[in-house]
Amino acid sequence: MGHGMASRTDTKTRILDAAEKLFAERGFSETSLRLITSKAEVNLASVNYHFGSKKELIRAVLARYLDVFMPSAAAEIQRLFKNPELANLNEIFSSLIKPLLELNQVRHGGTTIFLQLLGRGYIESQGHLRWFITTHYGQYLEAFVRAVSASAPHIPPAEMFWRLHFTLGTIVFTMASADALNEIAAADYGEHNDTEAIIRKVIPYMAAGVSVPILAKE
Amino acid sequence: MGHGMASRTDTKTRILDAAEKLFAERGFSETSLRLITSKAEVNLASVNYHFGSKKELIRAVLARYLDVFMPSAAAEIQRLFKNPELANLNEIFSSLIKPLLELNQVRHGGTTIFLQLLGRGYIESQGHLRWFITTHYGQYLEAFVRAVSASAPHIPPAEMFWRLHFTLGTIVFTMASADALNEIAAADYGEHNDTEAIIRKVIPYMAAGVSVPILAKE
DNA sequence: GTTTAATTTAAACGAGTGTTTTAATTGAAA
DNA sequence: TTTCAATTAAAACACTCGTTTAAATTAAAC
Numbered sequence: 001m002g003h004g005m006a007s008r009t010d011t012k013t014r015i016l017d018a019a020e021k022l023f024a025e026r027g028f029s030e031t032s033l034r035l036i037t038s039k040a041e042v043n044l045a046s047v048n049y050h051f052g053s054k055k056e057l058i059r060a061v062l063a064r065y066l067d068v069f070m071p072s073a074a075a076e077i078q079r080l081f082k083n084p085e086l087a088n089l090n091e092i093f094s095s096l097i098k099p100l101l102e103l104n105q106v107r108h109g110g111t112t113i114f115l116q117l118l119g120r121g122y123i124e125s126q127g128h129l130r131w132f133i134t135t136h137y138g139q140y141l142e143a144f145v146r147a148v149s150a151s152a153p154h155i156p157p158a159e160m161f162w163r164l165h166f167t168l169g170t171i172v173f174t175m176a177s178a179d180a181l182n183e184i185a186a187a188d189y190g191e192h193n194d195t196e197a198i199i200r201k202v203i204p205y206m207a208a209g210v211s212v213p214i215l216a217k218e
Numbered sequence: 219m220g221h222g223m224a225s226r227t228d229t230k231t232r233i234l235d236a237a238e239k240l241f242a243e244r245g246f247s248e249t250s251l252r253l254i255t256s257k258a259e260v261n262l263a264s265v266n267y268h269f270g271s272k273k274e275l276i277r278a279v280l281a282r283y284l285d286v287f288m289p290s291a292a293a294e295i296q297r298l299f300k301n302p303e304l305a306n307l308n309e310i311f312s313s314l315i316k317p318l319l320e321l322n323q324v325r326h327g328g329t330t331i332f333l334q335l336l337g338r339g340y341i342e343s344q345g346h347l348r349w350f351i352t353t354h355y356g357q358y359l360e361a362f363v364r365a366v367s368a369s370a371p372h373i374p375p376a377e378m379f380w381r382l383h384f385t386l387g388t389i390v391f392t393m394a395s396a397d398a399l400n401e402i403a404a405a406d407y408g409e410h411n412d413t414e415a416i417i418r419k420v421i422p423y424m425a426a427g428v429s430v431p432i433l434a435k436e
Numbered sequence: 437g438t439t440t441a442a443t444t445t446a447a448a449c450g451a452g453t454g455t456t457t458t459a460a461t462t463g464a465a466a
Numbered sequence: 467t468t469t470c471a472a473t474t475a476a477a478a479c480a481c482t483c484g485t486t487t488a489a490a491t492t493a494a495a496c
Contacts, residue, residue: 169391
């Protein structure tokens with residue numbers, strides 16, 4: 001029963017740390033277990049020993065971020081609605097900035113990595129990560145959707161569903177190519193934006209899109 | 219020199235038709251040449267014989283659509299600006315609908331396939347497809363950027379750069395996951411949207427985001 | 437009808453994948 | 467110190483992948 005607790009945790013963490021970086025950079029299926037374990041300086045078989053399979057490793061990588069982000073984000077939303085006057089969309093989206101940037105304290109570059117992982121998870125892996133997220137964190141997602149819907153009551157639920165996924169695509173694609181975009185922006189416009197600056201640029205864009213009135217058909 | 223022209227063209231077309239469908243559905247790296255050639259009912263080696271490599275097959279699949287879409291889209295933009303009064307953003311984005319839907323006449327389901335391919339191309343394949351598109355079709359892209367900038371003169375170039383990439387992310391992510399989103403929308407809201415319906419939903423979102431005034435910092 | 441180049445075919449190649457197995461090592465409990 | 471389960475390690479397994487090779491087939495040119 002008693003055994004080397006320290007070394008086991010260490011190996012698991014080394015794997016998770018190496019995996020999340022590589023997954024975010026190159027995607028899940030493009031990242032082999034051999035590359036992960038060599039970067040982590042652990043044995044190849046240790047992934048299957050500690051996590052069971054590659055698929056479960058992917059889930060563990062995502063869960064480590066979601067377990068921090070989701071409750072924090074939910075608390076921010078709740079705090080916002082304690083206020084008597086209704087929050088507007090910009091405020092709701094902006095309330096996610098703090099939980100997102102806190103991920104940088106959890107791990108270096110955590111904010112960018114998390115958003116990139118989220119994007120990869122939704123695009124790759126036909127549905128099984130989407131299912132994992134909605135079943136494990138559905139309560140948080142629903143609370144967020146309710147908050148947004150209350151702030152834009154003129155948008156019907158079905159339309160809001162689509163617009164929130166447009167929003168997901170906007171943020172996820174932007175963060176996935178943030179490094180490349182930043183290089184171009186620096187070269188062409190002399191701009192140097194960190195992750196927070198980009199988030200603050202994208203929020204007005206998303207808020208405007210989500211709340212734009214639906215045009216009557218001609 | 220003279221040789222079986224009919225059979226060669228037929229084989230190449232069979233490969234392209236099978237490949238574009240599978241690439242759009244499952245992504246490039248998740249689609250094996252063996253799956254493509256079995257669906258196309260041609261020999262495995264014929265891909266390397268006719269296209270050289272899998273990477274060049276991917277480019278050929280995309281080029282077959284871009285060669286139709288890009289000139290058509292450019293013509294629409296140009297036609298829009300022949301009109302004395304300035305076009306608004308909704309009109310500019312909407313002018314791409316016709317060129318997009320024309321792809322359905324080229325091939326069954328062509329519009330969806332093209333947009334999904336575009337999304338896969340920008341997300342997968344780290345940069346080499348992005349490079350292929352900008353170097354081969356850059357003139358068309360620049361004309362489009364000029365048209366959008368003229369319609370939103372209150373947005374400085376650097377900000378417009380970011381917002382157009384937000385827009386790219388929105389459309390690309392949406393189309394890459396269009397099938398999955400449509401399934402959810404059908405189950406949860408009883409909605410059944412075709413590609414045109416989704417395009418018409420996303421355009422107001424993007425137009426509002428691109429043109430939203432920049433807030434003075436507090 | 438013969439020649440000749442284009443095309444198709446079947447088979448193999450070499451490298452890479454996730455996973456499993458079996459043995460060695462570790463370190464706290466007895 | 468012995469015991470024994472947890473962990474690490476090295477190797478092999480059973481695939482799949484894109485690509486190449488070499489022979490067979492096709493059909494147009496002469």
